[in-house]
Amino acid sequence: MTDRLPGFATLAIHAGAQPDPTTGARNTPIYQTTSFVFNDADHAASLFGLQSFGNIYTRLGNPTTAVLEERVAALEGGTAAVATASGHAAQVTALQQLLRPGDEFIAARKLYGGSINQFSHAFKSFGWNVVWADPDDISTFERAVTPRTRAIFIESLANPSGSVTDIEAISAVARKAGVPLIVDNTLASPYLIRPIDHGADIVLHSLTKFLGGHGNSIGGIIVDAGTFDWSRDNKYPILSEPRPEYHGIKLQETFGNFAFAIACRVLGLRDLGAALSPFNAFLFLTGIETLPLRMQRHCDNAKAVAEWLSAHPAVNEVNYAGLTGNRYNNLARKYSPKGAGALFTFTLKGGYDAGVSLVSNLKLFSHLANIGDTRSLVIHPASTTHSQLTDEQKIQAGAGPDLVRLSIGLEDKEDLIADLDQALQA
Amino acid sequence: MNHDTYDDNYIRSILNNVKTIAMVGASPVNVRPSYFAFKYLAQRGYDMIPVNPGQVGKNLMGKPFVASLADIDRPIDMVDIFRNSNAALPLVKDALTLNPLPKVIWMQLGVRNDEACALAEAAGLQVVMNRCPKIEYGRLSSEISWMGVNSRTLSSKRAPVPTQGMRLSLNRVSVSGGGTNAADRAAQIKDDKNNNA
Numbered sequence: 001m002t003d004r005l006p007g008f009a010t011l012a013i014h015a016g017a018q019p020d021p022t023t024g025a026r027n028t029p030i031y032q033t034t035s036f037v038f039n040d041a042d043h044a045a046s047l048f049g050l051q052s053f054g055n056i057y058t059r060l061g062n063p064t065t066a067v068l069e070e071r072v073a074a075l076e077g078g079t080a081a082v083a084t085a086s087g088h089a090a091q092v093t094a095l096q097q098l099l100r101p102g103d104e105f106i107a108a109r110k111l112y113g114g115s116i117n118q119f120s121h122a123f124k125s126f127g128w129n130v131v132w133a134d135p136d137d138i139s140t141f142e143r144a145v146t147p148r149t150r151a152i153f154i155e156s157l158a159n160p161s162g163s164v165t166d167i168e169a170i171s172a173v174a175r176k177a178g179v180p181l182i183v184d185n186t187l188a189s190p191y192l193i194r195p196i197d198h199g200a201d202i203v204l205h206s207l208t209k210f211l212g213g214h215g216n217s218i219g220g221i222i223v224d225a226g227t228f229d230w231s232r233d234n235k236y237p238i239l240s241e242p243r244p245e246y247h248g249i250k251l252q253e254t255f256g257n258f259a260f261a262i263a264c265r266v267l268g269l270r271d272l273g274a275a276l277s278p279f280n281a282f283l284f285l286t287g288i289e290t291l292p293l294r295m296q297r298h299c300d301n302a303k304a305v306a307e308w309l310s311a312h313p314a315v316n317e318v319n320y321a322g323l324t325g326n327r328y329n330n331l332a333r334k335y336s337p338k339g340a341g342a343l344f345t346f347t348l349k350g351g352y353d354a355g356v357s358l359v360s361n362l363k364l365f366s367h368l369a370n371i372g373d374t375r376s377l378v379i380h381p382a383s384t385t386h387s388q389l390t391d392e393q394k395i396q397a398g399a400g401p402d403l404v405r406l407s408i409g410l411e412d413k414e415d416l417i418a419d420l421d422q423a424l425q426a
Numbered sequence: 427m428n429h430d431t432y433d434d435n436y437i438r439s440i441l442n443n444v445k446t447i448a449m450v451g452a453s454p455v456n457v458r459p460s461y462f463a464f465k466y467l468a469q470r471g472y473d474m475i476p477v478n479p480g481q482v483g484k485n486l487m488g489k490p491f492v493a494s495l496a497d498i499d500r501p502i503d504m505v506d507i508f509r510n511s512n513a514a515l516p517l518v519k520d521a522l523t524l525n526p527l528p529k530v531i532w533m534q535l536g537v538r539n540d541e542a543c544a545l546a547e548a549a550g551l552q553v554v555m556n557r558c559p560k561i562e563y564g565r566l567s568s569e570i571s572w573m574g575v576n577s578r579t580l581s582s583k584r585a586p587v588p589t590q591g592m593r594l595s596l597n598r599v600s601v602s603g604g605g606t607n608a609a610d611r612a613a614q615i616k617d618d619k620n621n622n623a
Contacts, residue, residue, distance in 0.1 A: 006580060006601055015601070016571060019584040051462035053564055053572045061573060069574030074601060079609050080575040196608045226609030247457030254459050256535045256558065257609040258575050265574065 008075065008191065009292045016070030017285070030282045031063045050246055050254070050266060060269055064278040068285050072211065072221050073261075075190040075288070076203050079226030080261035082269065083219060083281060087186060087206025088118055089274030090220030094182065094202060096272065097238050097263040098150045101127030105151040106144045108135040108165065109396045110158035113386040115184070116397060119153075138169045145177040150235060151202075152179060156195050157187035157321075157336070159371065160381050160405040161398030162344040164321045164331035171199025178235070180228045186210070187343055187371070191295040192336045201228040202260065207276075209372030210342070213287040213294050217280040222264050226257030238263055294374075294410060299339020301416065302408040308417045309346050314354070314424045316402070320344035342408045343371055345381075345398065352401040355380045359404065361423035364415060371407035376416055379405050429543060429555050431610040434578070434600035437562050440530050440552060442596055444503035445473055447559075448495060448528075450517055451508030452476035454486055460508040461486070463534075463560040470563060471593045475502065495520045504530040506559060507537055514539035518546050527551065534558055556613065567594035 006014070017028050036055035038044035046052040055061060065083050073081040084090040099105060107119055109132045119130040133140040135154060152174045154165050167183060174181035180201035185193060189210040195203050205211055207219035230239035230252045239259055242248035246266070252259040269275050299322070306320035321328035322340030332340040348354035358378075359367050365378040369385055379385060381399035394400060408416065447467060453460045454476075468474045468487050476486040479493040492498055495505065495517070505521050505528050507514050514533055521528055522545070531546045533539065533555040543553045564570030568577040569588060579598035588594060 006599070010580075011601065014580045014582070015576075018568070018581045021585050021587045024584050046462065046465070049457060049462075052466070053569050055572060063572065066572050066574050070571045070576055073574070073576035074578070077608055078576060080573070082574055225612075227612035229612070249457065249459065253536060256561065257613070261574060 011071070011074045012291050013289050015074035016067040028064055028067045028282065028285055031058075031278050033062075033278075034058050050249065050262075058278065059273055059275045060265060062275075062278045062281070064285075065276050065281040068207075068276075068281040068288075069221065071285065071288060072190075072205065072207075073223055075194075075291075076185070076223045077190075077194050077196045077225070078203065078223035078261075080258035081221050081223045082261050082264040083207070083221045083276040084269070085220065085274040085276055086218050087184075087204065087208060087220035088114065089272070090204045090206070090222050091115065091118060091184075092122075093264050093268035093272055093274060094204060094222045095123070095128060095151065096268055097260065098180070098236060099126075099128040100237075102129070102148065103127075103150045104129045104131050104146060104148045105153055106131045106133050106141055106149060107153040108133060108155065108158065108170075110135055110161055110163060110165075110398055111153075111155055111184070112159040112186075113381065113389060113397060113399065116393065117388055135163070135165045135170070138166065138173065141170055141173045142176075145173070145179075149177055149179055151182055152177070153182045153184070155184040155187065156193045157341045157343070158398065159187055159343065160345055160379075160385070160403075161319055162187070162321055162328075162341060163319070163398065164328040164335055164340070166331055167193075167195055167198040167200065167335065174201070175199070178232065187341050188336060189291060189295055191292050192299070192338055192341060196223075196225040196227070198335065201225050207284050208370070210295060210298070211288055211291065212284045213291065213372060213374065214283070215370060215373035215375065217283045219276050219280050219284055222261065224258050224261035224264075228260070230259060238267065243267075295342075296338065297410050298342035298372075298408060301410070301413045302342045302344060302406075303339065304413040305406065305408055305416050305420070306344055306346075309420065312420075312424060314349055316347040316349045318344065318346040319398070343405065344408075345403050345405045347400070347402045348404065350402075352382070355402060355404045356383070357426075358423050361426040362419055363422070364411065364419040365406070365423075371405075373407065374410045376409035376411060377407040381405055427547065427553070429538070429540070429553070430613060432554065432557070434566065436552075437554065437557070438566055438596050438600075440504070440532075440554065441559065441563055441566065444530055446475065446500065446502045447472050447504045447506050448475045448477050448498055448502045449506045449508055450477040450495070451513075452478055452481075452486055452491070453508075454478075454481055454484055454491075459558075460534075463506075463508070463558060466560045467563070469591055471591055495524060498524075501526050502528050504528055504532055507531070507533045509537065511537050511539045514542040515545070518542040521551075522546070522549050530554070532557070532559060535561070563594070563596070566596040566598065568598060569594060 183195035321332035386399040
């Protein structure tokens with residue numbers, strides 16, 4: 001007899017969690033501790049040597065955080081996950097397992113501005129060279145592949161433009177090149193898009209956004225799809241070669257299809273140290289329980305607001321993939337049929353000044369640098385999140401001077417429309 | 427029988443029913459994967475027998491090494507092959523000369539030999555390939571969740587605190603198929619490539 005497979009909403013509530021063994025507590029307790037006692041010297045040695053399952057020190061793992069990790073792995077259809085202190089920490093921790101100085105990775109130009117900065121400057125100082133490609137022209141990815149390429153990095157729904165990436169087409173380029181495809185799935189969440197189903201080998205999130213959903217905690221996560229063969233050639237020695245600090249064990253040989261997640265934990269978290277706080281893990285778990293309900297409401301509200309704005313005389317253009325006629329609408333229907341997410345941009349006929357004026361006149365929308373909150377948010381990327389980019393980079397990233405970004409929350413859509421209406425008239 | 431993917435209930439029934447396991451290729455070196463798989467399974471209550479002709483005269487966790495399956499003095503339920511894929515065929519042939527026959531041939535993570543598998547199945551044995559019994563036991567009991575691994579199982583029951591030598595319940599609700607379709611597909615592609623090479 002085969003068990004009935006639970007659905008997404010059931011996994012969002014139950015995956016990874018079960019009543020606490022010692023107290024019977026039904027909700028996941030917050031194990032707010034730095035460390036865990038060993039049974040004896042042999043137990044300690046076997047834990048440090050990666051021979052036994054168990055807890056050592058919260059930088060390497062924590063029971064509250066482990067529930068979060070298993071839950072997100074289950075929702076994404078991966079074999080394992082590793083939580084980190086932020087989405088940026090997830091990126092550096094994941095890429096550290098793949099890149100040596102002098103190596104390259106190909107990244108879509110349309111990314112969160114903070115990622116463009118991290119890749120262009122911090123990673124360059126490590127000798128990890130980013131090569132940019134255009135997600136609207138797959139041939140630019142093909143042409144960017146060299147013998148030093150070690151990964152391809154894209155966003156499923158891109159920030160701030162809300163454009164939809166053709167994951168399967170870029171996955172085909174990655175397979176041909178023999179490198180893993182890394183997908184930042186922050187904007188979609190696994191409720192809308194499961195990139196592993198479309199060929200992703202690693203999925204990253206800023207948990208801060210829709211997975212947490214309430215704007216109360218910073219965190220990130222790395223999901224291992226278990227799909228990539230790290231030992232096929234000598235490109236990924238961290239995974240295929242003996243690890244001197246772990247008595248010469250080979251990670252893929254020992255851990256099979258979750259070896260990448262183990263590397264991120266026992267090398268990445270150990271050495272870079274960007275562990276998530278157990279308290280934040282608890283808040284993320286609470287948020288994820290309602291992810292399916294929230295994401296659907298985010299999408300439905302966003303579509304209503306985008307349709308209203310498209311008909312407004314002060315608005316030049318609304319860029320929301322959920323609108324019929326948008327250039328990404330076909331990709332949205334394919335990859336994200338339940339809705340095109342909560343985030344979109346629009347341009348104002350009045351240009352830069354009209355954007356600044358709108359932001360200051362809004363009374364319900366909050367002007368801040370985040371997305372994926374219960375509250376509706378507004379920002380003018382050219383003067384904030386993307387202000388450190390050159391003008392050319394701003395336009396390539398979809399953040400021109402006349403552009404305003406909205407992250408639509410869970411309020412009544414009529415109230416959101418009324419707020420925009422008064423702000424555009426003021 | 428599909429050996430690219432296994433139903434959780436197939437693995438679960440094997441791990442619930444076998445008691446005596448001969449591990450061929452067990453290492454006395456305490457940093458080798460075979461050593462810690464041996465140790466884990468012993469701590470979870472299995473009667474483990476280390477088989478390694480180069481180590482006869484020594485003990486592994488108090489169990490004396492034997493040179494071959496034929497040297498084991500009692501019936502065994504499962505042969506766990508911790509050797510390379512080519513070694514699996516002669517080992518299965520050896521196993522099939524035992525009386526009584528073992529019930530299960532298990533080939534470790536990274537070990538796969540379809541000819542050996544067919545031979546064992548023709549004799550009525552169950553076969554698992556390219557899996558680690560420690561990982562599968564840890565997964566089905568959810569003990570492995572401590573490392574952020576997707577156990578692909580759910581339970582609303584309070585679990586006892588694991589102690590030394592304790593068998594854990596493997597009878598949780600499986601989410602299998604929903605969880606690692608992608609990983610199973612990738613493994614199949616890899617197998618196809620290896621078989622064609």
